[in-house]
């Protein structure tokens with residue numbers, strides 16, 4: 329397992345992705361939803377990895393919801409940087425797609441996907457796609 333670490337601008341929120349997958353084999357996406365476009369978001373996920381978001385102090389992560397309100401967009405309370413999105417799940421710790429621009433090793437993630445536009449995707453297929461493609465959240 330390799331650990332890829334990243335943090336927000338001020339360092340209050342860190343992210344750790346643990347995976348055996350070569351980062352060059354992980355699809356990198358520029359989601360075209362209005363939130364991701366506003367942030368210039370570049371995200372990636374690995375269904376075979378594990379991810380965790382860590383707050384320096386309780387409450388450093390602000391959770392924002394919009395649209396179908398089926399996932400939380402995690403933003404640093406202090407510096408405003410968008411870190412990734414998480415989805416709750418009844419039988420696991422949830423799933424996440426994360427911002428690779430914050431990783432120290434971001435240059436290793438080179439596999440760009442076509443620009444996906446999920447705006448018109450039905451809710452059920454949207455949730456199933458996330459469970460299939462997003463990174464499982466590690467136990468807290």
Ligand SMILES: [Zn+2]
Pocket residue numbers: 336337338339340341404405406407408409
């Ligand atoms: Zn911050």
